[in-house]
Amino acid sequence: MLKINNLHASVEDKSILKGINLEVKAGEVHAIMGPNGSGKSTLASVIAGKEEYEVTKGNILLDGEDIEELAAEERAHKGVFLSFQYPVEIPGVSVTNFMKTAINETRKAKGLEDMPANEMLKMIREKSELLEIDRKFLSRSINEGFSGGEKKRNEIFQMAMLEPKLAILDETDSGLDIDALRIVANGVNKLKSKDNAVIVITHYQRLLDHIVPDYVHVLHNGKIVKSGTKELAHELEAKGYDWIKEEVGA
Ligand SMILES: Nc1ncnc2c1ncn2[C@@H]1O[C@H](COP(=O)(O)OP(=O)(O)OP(=O)(O)O)[C@@H](O)[C@H]1O
Numbered sequence: 001m002l003k004i005n006n007l008h009a010s011v012e013d014k015s016i017l018k019g020i021n022l023e024v025k026a027g028e029v030h031a032i033m034g035p036n037g038s039g040k041s042t043l044a045s046v047i048a049g050k051e052e053y054e055v056t057k058g059n060i061l062l063d064g065e066d067i068e069e070l071a072a073e074e075r076a077h078k079g080v081f082l083s084f085q086y087p088v089e090i091p092g093v094s095v096t097n098f099m100k101t102a103i104n105e106t107r108k109a110k111g112l113e114d115m116p117a118n119e120m121l122k123m124i125r126e127k128s129e130l131l132e133i134d135r136k137f138l139s140r141s142i143n144e145g146f147s148g149g150e151k152k153r154n155e156i157f158q159m160a161m162l163e164p165k166l167a168i169l170d171e172t173d174s175g176l177d178i179d180a181l182r183i184v185a186n187g188v189n190k191l192k193s194k195d196n197a198v199i200v201i202t203h204y205q206r207l208l209d210h211i212v213p214d215y216v217h218v219l220h221n222g223k224i225v226k227s228g229t230k231e232l233a234h235e236l237e238a239k240g241y242d243w244i245k246e247e248v249g250a
């Protein structure tokens, strides 16, 4: 589904990603870990097509198609979803209306009519129940006054509604209390299918107790320096990153 070849990217002429190779197949969950500043969020942003980042070498293929030249919006329409580390507030636009617009824009890009209102309501009901989201929450202005945990839950709700092909969750665990973490993780697990894939970026092994990854990668200084299974996350939790840095001579 996603294939990244020798990807180099920079922001404001500063080189950040220095040769990333990654293949994510449909049905897989990949976790990306690594020290602060190693380039995890940058990688997520580059895949999603955020404008500030410039790809200087290599390519990103989604289902065999080079998506590097596409705008973030077009990538979203093709099924790439990125959760926001710091979501924006839109006063006056409710969670529900924001979702309706987002869904209908995606449909329009595919040449489809707007989703019928009853279908939309049914979907909102189903997905909000799945994620144990309160009715009242859905009518609030998006992100306005949301607590950290509410923002995160809202992101996962957005993901549930948009049913992306490739979801990238950046630090979805930060700021979630234990119950919310479980709810969000369960939501992600329920949305998983053989046709989609998830990349979870996290600092802590605990999220991976709930969202069990098929592969774990460690990013360091803009490169994937180690890949393994979920055991690698346990090892990192116990030993930190220094041993890996030593191993790769960094
Ligand atoms: N828009 C930007 N402008 C300037 N520097 C940036 C920008 N985005 C990222 N960087 C720099 O790129 C490097 C990698 O940042 P990135 O956010 O990808 O790290 P990260 O691995 O997600 O870290 P964390 O674990 O702290 O979230 C950092 O040195 C950061 O300061």
Ligand SMILES: [Mg+2]
Residues within 6 Å of the ligand: 040, 041, 042, 085
């Ligand atoms: Mg980050």
